[in-house]
Amino acid sequence: MPTNRIDAILTDEQRDQFTAALAAMTGALPFLLDLSPKERKESVKFGEKNRSFVAKGLVVAEGHPEILPASFNLVTFRHDVDLIERLYPLLSALEALYGKLQDTYFAAGSDAYAAALTVYHLTTSSTMKPLAPWKMP
Numbered sequence: 001m002p003t004n005r006i007d008a009i010l011t012d013e014q015r016d017q018f019t020a021a022l023a024a025m026t027g028a029l030p031f032l033l034d035l036s037p038k039e040r041k042e043s044v045k046f047g048e049k050n051r052s053f054v055a056k057g058l059v060v061a062e063g064h065p066e067i068l069p070a071s072f073n074l075v076t077f078r079h080d081v082d083l084i085e086r087l088y089p090l091l092s093a094l095e096a097l098y099g100k101l102q103d104t105y106f107a108a109g110s111d112a113y114a115a116a117l118t119v120y121h122l123t124t125s126s127t128m129k130p131l132a133p134w135k136m137p
Contacts, residue, residue: 005107005111006107006108006111008104008108051088054084055081057077058077058078058081060076062078098116
């Protein structure tokens with residue numbers, strides 16, 4: 001049997017604590033959005049490569065407000081830049097946690113699947129009659 005990479009038990013208490021922590025985090029940021037695929041597609045693209053461009057844009061706008069049209073809302077721009085800079089470390093921390101959660105789920109699933117395959121092969125070998133759960137209808 002392949003190496004078992006994880007042998008852990010997630011208790012009801014741990015699961016409930018985790019779920020409560022997620023609810024508390026969601027409640028702490030009531031302004032979070034849930035964009036539809038259409039809204040994402042129609043938005044100007046933003047990502048890691050654009051962060052410094054956005055920050056430089058704010059520096060230029062604040063240093064030269066005279067170049068901005070009257071309809072340009074510098075306060076809103078500043079708020080958006082501040083929000084992305086404050087959200088970035090939170091997003092990074094959640095991505096790291098999500099990666100660990102995914103890896104743990106994958107490893108446990110892979111370990112369990114390998115064990116099930118071993119059981120399957122042992123119970124369906126030519127020297128043994130297939131056991132009831134493995135019989136195909």
